[in-house]
Amino acid sequence: MDILLSYLLLFFVVVVLISIREVKQYQRGVKFTFGKFSQLVEPGWRLVIPVFQKMTKVDIRVKAVDVPDQEAITQDNISVSVNAVVYYQVSDSSRAILEVENFYYAVSQLAQTTMRNAVGEVSLDQLLRDRDEIALKIKEIVDKKTDPWGIKIESVELKDVVLPQDLKRTMAKEAEAERERRAVVIKAKGEVTASDNLAKAAHTLATSPGALHLRTLQAINDLSSDQSNTTIWMVPIESIKAMESISKK
Numbered sequence: 001m002d003i004l005l006s007y008l009l010l011f012f013v014v015v016v017l018i019s020i021r022e023v024k025q026y027q028r029g030v031k032f033t034f035g036k037f038s039q040l041v042e043p044g045w046r047l048v049i050p051v052f053q054k055m056t057k058v059d060i061r062v063k064a065v066d067v068p069d070q071e072a073i074t075q076d077n078i079s080v081s082v083n084a085v086v087y088y089q090v091s092d093s094s095r096a097i098l099e100v101e102n103f104y105y106a107v108s109q110l111a112q113t114t115m116r117n118a119v120g121e122v123s124l125d126q127l128l129r130d131r132d133e134i135a136l137k138i139k140e141i142v143d144k145k146t147d148p149w150g151i152k153i154e155s156v157e158l159k160d161v162v163l164p165q166d167l168k169r170t171m172a173k174e175a176e177a178e179r180e181r182r183a184v185v186i187k188a189k190g191e192v193t194a195s196d197n198l199a200k201a202a203h204t205l206a207t208s209p210g211a212l213h214l215r216t217l218q219a220i221n222d223l224s225s226d227q228s229n230t231t232i233w234m235v236p237i238e239s240i241k242a243m244e245s246i247s248k249k
Contacts, residue, residue: 081162092150
């Protein structure tokens with residue numbers, strides 16, 4: 001009888017030892033009894049009776065899903081390649097196990113489809129300019145659809161937008177043409193300003209007695225400062241005729 005009790009005690013100890021399951025702080029356990037969901041297990045050492053019970057551990061830390069390059073066509077019919085990263089966290093471990101077979105794969109596929117649809121609703125200029133707003137829109141859509149799975153989408157970030165090489169060259173030409181246009185406009189504005197100043201100077205010289213003579217003397221002084229300059233004097237034809245008439249008299 002004592003031997004039987006010893007065997008029973010040993011059997012009980014072995015069953016307890018093999019029934020111990022450790023749930024870490026960043027995990028939650030989903031326990032099933034006879035195939036039915038029984039309870040959500042908190043961190044610590046827990047007993048799971050072999051054969052009758054089973055427990056699945058769920059990591060509740062924030063995870064990153066790398067969304068690979070997705071070929072999409074924008075609203076203005078331009079083919080682009082877009083990739084992104086999705087950060088999510090399991091908010092309800094029981095629903096993440098009961099409602100979806102593989103929540104990691106499901107989130108990845110849903111993010112890919114949503115991203116292609118979101119890119120198709122905007123033009124290329126909007127995609128390049130409003131990336132944060134588009135990423136926020138993708139987050140809201142994915143978060144709403146994954147809520148029944150017990151998944152909380154933390155954020156969505158568009159990493160890169162790859163354009164075709166021909167389109168890149170076209171955009172470079174457009175940017176170059178825009179810069180040339182600005183240079184021409186600036187030069188024309190400078191010429192207008194210069195002509196306005198010259199007109200004001202001419203008006204001042206014409207209305208001020210002796211001003212033109214003083215300006216002529218100043219120009220002669222500037223020329224005489226350098227001995228290598230050659231000065232050409234232009235005398236009005238009327239002065240020459242007046243001198244000829246004086247000499248004849």
